[in-house]
Amino acid sequence: MFHIVLYEPEIPPNTGNLIRLCANTGFSLHLVEPLGFSVSEKAFRRAGLDYHEAASMQIHSNLDTALERISPKADRIFACTTKGSTNYAELSYEPGDVLMFGPETRGLPDSVLNDNRVGHRLRIPMREGSRSLNLSNAVAIIAFEAWRQNEFS
Secondary structure, eight states, rough: OOOEEESSOOOOHHHHHHHHHHHHHHHEEEEHHHSOTTOHHHHHHHHTOGGGGSEEEEEEESSHHHHHHOOOOOTTTTEETTTOEEEESSSOOTTEEEEEEEOTTTTOOOHHHOOTTTEEEEEEEOOOOOEEEEEEEHHHHHHHHHHHHHOOO
């Protein structure tokens, strides 16, 4: 199983979309507080439709707690960022990998990007001058590449 970590997510529909993605792929979703919304918000529940019960989702008070609970293999935490130097498609993914994404308006902070537990900083290629992709789209791109490499098992 792969793990998706959303560090301080802000927009409920993005997280709701990712609940659906996790329910359909078997990935585990981890939300790191503070959240920019309440999990009881209507927009959050509506975006996840009826997939909330089928997805594995945990909320963690901080990143350290999240990573302790996940206990990833050394160097298997991938920080996904527009500041990344490694193209996401150039890596081999393994079950248990952690795909970490930052808040929609600011991305992962330097304190997370420079954390010695982060093995790689991944980027999704975009046209020059582009700022970023929608969070749930970016997660889906990388998640499906990892899943594809593992024969969708």
